Amino acid sequence: MARQRLSAVVMTHPRRRAAAEKLALSAPSGLLRVVMDPDPTGTPSVLRTALAAWSAIEEGATHQLVVQDDMVLSESFLDRVRLAIEELPDAALALFALWDSRNGAAVRLGAMAGARWVGAVNEYFPCVAIVLPRRIAEGFVAYGAERLGGWPDDILMHRYLSALGVPRYVAVPNLAEHEDRGSISGNAFRGPRRSVCFLPGDRPTKEGETLTGLTVLPFFKHGVAQCAVRVPGPGPEQWLHLGTEQYLHGAGLPAALLRPPGAGSTEPDVKGTWLTALAMGFEAARAGLATPPTASEAYAEAVATIGPGGISNAGTEDHIARRREPLAEVARRALQAGREAAAEHRTRPRPAGGVVWHGAANPLGEHLARRLADRQERSAAVIDLTRLRSAEPEVTVRPHGDPAPYRLSVGELYGPGCSRHTPIGRMVWDALRSHPVRAEGDPDAEVYPVHVNDLADAIEAVLRTPPENRVIAVAAEKPCTAAELAQAVHSAVRPVPVRAVTDAEPGWHTPAGTLRPPGWTPATGLAGGLHSFAQWLAYEGVLLESD
Template sequence: MTTVRVSSAVMTHPKRLAQARELADLLRLDGLALDPDPDGPPSALRTALVAWAAADPARAGHHLVVQDDVSAPPTLLELVGRAAARFPDEALVFYTNWHARNGGAARLAALAGAAWVRAVPDEFTPSLAVCLPAGTAEEFRRFATGSAERHDDEQFSVFFRARGRMSLIAVPNVVEHIGTSSINGHAAQGIRLAVCPTAAEDAGPLLDRGRVLEDPGWIPYMRYGEGYVRLVGQERGPDGGRGHHRWTDALPATGLTEDAVRDAMSDGMPKDLAADVADRFGPEFAEELWIHCLLLGHRAAAARATLASTDEAIAPAALGDTPGGAPAAPSDDVPRDVLDRLRNAAVSTAGPAGLPPERRPEAGPDEVGLMSALAWTAVDAGERLPPGRPGRPGRPG
């Protein structure tokens, strides 16, 4: 597989200097980008500008910036270099939060059989590990210099929207967030992990040859124990699309009715599994999780059909069903078991990601297993739902 030269930097604060040095050594990154005003008001963008200024087109065609609170395999630079060779003009994102709209897009893409998905324009761009063409890195640095924004992830999205093309998100995540502390004020979000944690040996063929879901359509996601839907064209709303549509309000735009959802739940939600999840996290959460995953499965089936009808089509499945029951067609020569593991990773994080932040520490291996088992029954039921006829959405909640 072709690779390209990628320069790199770890953006860090003096409080985490030892951690950043250890990470740079492990990943063989070029150096550190220190906060130029460590005693000033918290600002990730201030440090990011230093990191992106280290890009040098004469030395490397692409530049990778990672934040200091991540873990990643020693082969990260190689994986990034191959991805940059495949998509030389794209902004590439290698970590996505499990509870964000873009996390929902990645989870949907995984179930549809894709390895890359186009980010939505109405949310921050996850910035824990981003690779830009060197020229784009310099454009971003100039664009963001002097901004009053302190969040680099928000400024990225402003920049990409202005260019008319959002980033490409790697669905398999080899980069993982570590810890819950936050210099930039995100600690209240609690445990924040990758949406599709993936071993490097699986990520390689997926990133090299996996399909791209350019248009995920409407996207189910969960936040603080409740299910929502990111609507198509939502970014054109008066608030820039930042509002949240509860699934009940968004159903007309999906083509489904609440009666159809409730009937599917009555027929397909196993009472024993639902009761086990309800015993631990409450009946409301168990119901919201099941409906969220029902919508996820329904949308994934449509996205899979879209992929299959394009030149970037996924070949028809011929090797039986995946652990969730619905076939995920192999993507060129990506091994079937690799796609299966990606799907399982996506579903395994749906439950803990959907919990309120204060309750995520309660999700140990047994709880995650129960939530995953319940989630799969909903995904399977959603993939069997007939397509509806989209109407107009309700108001954002």
């Protein structure tokens, strides 16, 4: 006899009422009720409607299911949900994850393991189709009501559930698919937003089988192969945001294996798919996940969406569809290569002596140290970051045996680990919350953005080839203007308005001198760098900041 009782609603806006009613009719005998935006003429707000939906839980129900109006449900949607809340009664259950997301990466590894639910990871918690226990749903109504006009509902949900320690799972395969009809909340610029693994005919089975404890999550997003890597140790959960190529190089895989074989190997979508799947196979083997049966539909579908998800922000529907099967074949070969590499893997010895860090016990220091550890092949050194947050930011580097340090004068630093209170951080933080980007001060002021990865590479360059001068500038040869930077945030993070605030003084950092580290050139494009900074602020930095 069922111990749990489900209440369920579709949340919508009057402009999409017909779609919501059609979705509600697709469920058995009136289970899905329609809940409307309580202020449809107000500023568009998914959170406002979501709070109304969570408030509409029926008397006597133990769980509330909320589905957005632009979803397509699997044939066994409600059967799987009902079985899942019996097996996982205290958990939050996401029934959908995007094909280019970290939670999507977790779903892929769950499909490898034959799991039905996988532990959610450091990201927003997907809210387009979600189930919460009653107590948690009621608590979120109060929590969200105090935060209207700020973060989107899915990031707030992640913060809320994390703070309470609520178990969080994502369905494998997903139970819902996104059907793009335009975005009231302003997400259309992201391109097609599809499920990582949707099988309409999937049947309920073994809903208590879960996979948790994942520590490396390879994913392909915005044309870039990336890895979220868990920082070991006790305390709050922390993750590093690394390039997949960097991660695999640091793990000791040979450079030749990081290059896709065969025709088309230089195409960006091929390279991104290859690196992502290579890391998946490598990590799955090292984690002891069994090779899945080739007949597994969930595994096959999850693999086939790696490439399309990675190019979804910049490709048309037709182009993405044409590339699906060729990229799926690349992914299948890379997965096998990754498993074989893990079987032959030997940990690469680190250079003797190591590096002594000062002022690195913070997220920025962790990212710099990891980047250098994955790339450095030279002798030991003392690296001091304590002045990196000063009015004249610099890093001092003293190679072993050198009597005096090198001073690296740094431009406007941004990227994973950096604060939202810097001038660039404020711009990105505003755009993340759908607020106008404030271009402070003189719009023609020269700005020298320096990404965290490029700073680490500059430190490595000094260690590799000690320069003649003791003061070195870490900055691009050509700056951008403050107005150009604000427009880049608009394009790379979210297309919100840009507003000039001419009476403000942002305090841009201009590096001292013009000599740069020998052989060093910044490799991070501004658009990609801003996107990586936005990701870190939204999923990690947000947890370090008060409301």
